[in-house]
């Protein structure tokens with residue numbers, strides 16, 4: 586007899602296109618980083634974090650002036666660790682002076698609060714750096730919701746389209762693959778996570794124009810994902 590799968594114990598969430606609109610990342614965050622990058626790098630040239638990211642940029646693109654390389658990566662939307670680290674530093678300044686306020690989809694905070702109250706572990710896996718992830722969740726319309734999350738994984742565990750990254754993060758967190766539900770809008774990320782044994786669901790946000798794949802369960806928002814995977818709904822915990 587086949588038994589019904591139990592509800593996931595851990596929900597691992599992508600950000601762009603899953604919890605935050607793509608337009609917030611591409612039309613607000615990325616242009617802010619592009620506008621202020623050169624100035625922030627100049628002002629913080631003695632900061633060891635800036636120096637480390639610039640050294641890594643030079644290592645990855647020898648012979649290219651680092652600022653030029655960073656601009657190339659920004660044009661390509663490259664998911665590269667030193668760019669992501671520096672974008673995070675630029676955004677930190679923007680959030681601090683009130684020029685940036687995070688925009689999340691309206692279902693996100695109420696749903697995460699309900700899962701948190703039900704004892705479900707919540708974690709982030711985004712190409713944005715860990716500090717950038719904490720900034721987004723630290724500056725929502727509902728205030729600082731970072732305490733809802735136990736872990737913030739970024740490119741240090743590897744790229745999101747590689748199965749090995751999911752194996753690494755499972756190891757680091759001590760989670761069993763089948764206990765974890767990964768939510769993302771990008772099917773290549775779901776492929777990689779599924780290959781590592783995680784349960785997966787594609788979040789297909791109408792506003793983002795995400796195209797639904799055919800291989801995995803599809804949900805229009807976190808409320809639908811909850812219902813598909815036996816997780817509590819808003820206000821049910």
Ligand SMILES: CSCCC(=O)C(=O)COP(=O)(O)O
Pocket residue numbers: 599600601602610614664669672710711712713714717718721745
């Ligand atoms: C941490 S918010 C900025 C997100 C970002 O820089 C990015 O490249 C989007 O990555 P994601 O993995 O969340 O799709």
Ligand SMILES: [Mg+2]
Pocket residue numbers: 599600601602603769770771
């Ligand atoms: Mg995404």
